[in-house]
Amino acid sequence: MVNIGNIALPDFPLLLAPMEDVSDPPFRAVCKDNGADLMYTEFISSEGLIRDAIKSRRKLDIFDYERPIGIQIFGGDEESLAMAAKIVDVTQPDLLDINFGCPVKKVALKGAGAGVLKDIDLMVRLTDAVVRSTSLPVTVKTRLGWDDSMLNIEEVAERLQDVGIKALAIHGRTRCQMYKGEADWTLIGKVKNNPRIHIPVFGNGDIDSPQKALEYQNRYGVDGIMIGRAAIGYPWIFREIKHFVQTGALLPPPTVEERVNVVRKHLQKSVEWKGPIVGINEMRRHYANYLKGLPNIKEYRSKLVRLTEESAIREVLDEIIEKYSGIEMEAAPIELINYHEKCPIN
Ligand SMILES: Cc1cc2nc3c(=O)[nH]c(=O)nc-3n(C[C@H](O)[C@H](O)[C@H](O)COP(=O)(O)O)c2cc1C
Secondary structure (H helix, E strand, O other), rough: EEEEEEEOOOOOEEEEEOOOOOOOOHHHHHHOOOOOOOEEEEEEEOOOOOOOOHHHHHHHOOHHHHHOOEEEOOOOOOOHHHHHHHHHHHHHOOEEEEEEEOOOOHHOOOOOOHHHHHHHHHHHHHHHHHHHHOOOOOOEEEEOOOOOOOOOOHHHHHHHOOOOEEEEEEEEEEEEOHHHOOOHHHHHHHHHHOOOOOOOOOEOOOOHHHHHHHHHHHHOOEEEEEEHHHHHHOOOHHHHHHHHHHHHOOOOOOOOHHHHHHHHHHHHHHHHHHHHHHHHHHHHHHHHOOOOOOOOOOHHHHHHHOOOOOOHHHHHHHHHHHHHHOOOOOOOOOOOOOOOOEEEOO
16 A cells, blocks of 8 residues: 555555646546556646636536545645645645646746756745645646756655655656657656655656556556556556556557547547537547547547537447447557647647
């Protein structure tokens, strides 16, 4: 068992990474169904929460079936972060996560997100301010450091543990790397194996297969793994990793029925949570991912992205099941997109 404060997670938990414009409630619902043990909201600006900005407020929506769930906030100012922590408290998630990893300019260059990696004293003060303002377990997600000359994650881990964080998730890249190159888990392993560190350490970066998840667990000894991009369009990654870790065998890829059922559920949750217009509109970016690898799917896909009525979309989904039922499919390789300044699925 892995404990984050009072939250008990199974051995070697799999976490769904917080992802702006991706890990909203509809997406989280299908990841939960497929085995994500702990999930996070998209990051929420502390300033936005305080100003009561609608976009920020809305990201606080969490549902009981999602538990355990963390709300993630970011900010570069002690007072704002502390106040945001109090607002988060009221919504009663299971934990509060601070983002010290976001590399995008509008965040990092204002001294929030990964910007804080240049000033560890500030990072410690910000974290301390949050810990003191909430009764929730506080966790942190961050990167290895600002750049290759400032790989300070080992110091960061010790000092943040000392001010009371209950778990640390580390993305094995620096801020300056953005998403380039390969994630380097060596330092993540060092943090985990530092005898001073007793909180759970979760590794993050480039996990895209059951084999890699198990290999990295064995090599670096992390308490669990956080998965981001590989889950986009492929929430089955969680159950596939679990099965492989438990049995040593690979699950067959999802059937057409399973794929379409995930689309149905994602659509239903999108419409429920966003309303029919936005829900149907924003669902369009997901069809290609979920249906990837089906031969000659293009015709159906283009119908799905043009239709505006939920009932008509559901009819096309039924047609897909009818047409492809029983067809054996190869697992389409998971591609990890190289995200830079802007999320391309926006
Ligand atoms: C579209 C997108 C949005 C992201 N938004 C957030 C965010 O809101 N908060 C955060 O801590 N990290 C965010 N990340 C970073 C991911 O949580 C994760 O650290 C990163 O993608 C590396 O993991 P992966 O290789 O499994 O994708 C985002 C990543 C992507 C691709």
